[in-house]
Amino acid sequence: xxxxxxxxxxxxxxxxxxxGYYFFSVWQSYWALTLDSDDVLRRFLICMAITVVTLLxxxxxxxxxxxxxxxxDLDEAERAIDARANAIxxxxxxxxxxxxxxxxPWAATNVAAVYADAPVAIIGIVAANVVLLIVVFSQTIHExxxxxxxxxxx
Amino acid sequence: MAAPPPIxxxxxxxxxxxxxxxxxxxxxxxxxxxxxxxxxxxxxxxPSLEAAFRIAEAFGVEIGQVFQWKAGTPKx
Numbered sequence: 633x634x635x636x637x638x639x640x641x642x643x644x645x646x647x648x649x650x651x652g653y654y655f656f657s658v659w660q661s662y663w664a665l666t667l668d669s670d671d672v673l674r675r676f677l678i679c680m681a682i683t684v685v686t687l688l689x690x691x692x693x694x695x696x697x698x699x700x701x702x703x704x705d706l707d708e709a710e711r712a713i714d715a716r717a718n719a720i721x722x723x724x725x726x727x728x729x730x731x732x733x734x735x736x737p738w739a740a741t742n743v744a745a746v747y748a749d750a751p752v753a754i755i756g757i758v759a760a761n762v763v764l765l766i767v768v769f770s771q772t773i774h775e776x777x778x779x780x781x782x783x784x785x786x
Numbered sequence: 787m788a789a790p791p792p793i794x795x796x797x798x799x800x801x802x803x804x805x806x807x808x809x810x811x812x813x814x815x816x817x818x819x820x821x822x823x824x825x826x827x828x829x830x831x832x833p834s835l836e837a838a839f840r841i842a843e844a845f846g847v848e849i850g851q852v853f854q855w856k857a858g859t860p861k862x
Contacts, residue, residue: 634821709822709831785825 635700636710640778642690646683651768654679658761665746669757713781721774728766792856797827800845800852816840
């Protein structure tokens with residue numbers, strides 16, 4: 633397995649549990665009417681720290697054990713897979729952003745109805761998390777395209 | 787996945803003739819990963835023209851001795 637494919641597996645297997653937990657917990661707090669900006673920020677920072685440390689640690693370990701050059705140049709086949717992943721991930725992000733923009737008035741109205749006492753603050757938190765969600769989702773798809781591309785070559 | 791290109795290659799035999807050169811050794815010589823060399827060898831990836839020339843150069847042969855167009859195969 634190439635270093636880049638291992639990196640993609642590490643990214644997917646780290647992102648799914650960590651950010652899956654994060655978004656699930658934010659979603660739960662929202663419906664329990666306990667959404668709090670400080671709490672969300674704390675959870676975000678913890679998840680981000682876990683992600684960075686895990687990705688860096690596992691990639692360094694993978695490079696060391698596999699005798700790969702960490703951050704080395706991609707060869708032409710890897711560049712082709714990377715270009716395809718960027719195209720798919722980028723296009724997905726564009727469409728999801730359009731979808732979020734289209735649904736934002738409806739979502740803001742609903743948030744304001746649920747959180748009548750502090751609608752602006754909660755709308756801000758929800759909007760930030762929706763943007764984060766589509767970025768994480770499209771990045772995960774990007775890494776999955778990498779994995780599929782490498783698997784198809786094997 | 788797209789159908790494999792109508793190109794065959796003799797990289798495995800050329801490696802054998804070159805004192806059982808490993809895929810990793812060939813990869814290191816031409817600046818590719820071992821996985822890409824394996825994919826080329828199995829006809830799962832078509833290298834660029836430059837990479838094809840580099841492979842031929844690594845074995846000291848003409849490019850036609852490494853890659854062969856399967857004559858008569860209709861193009862898509």
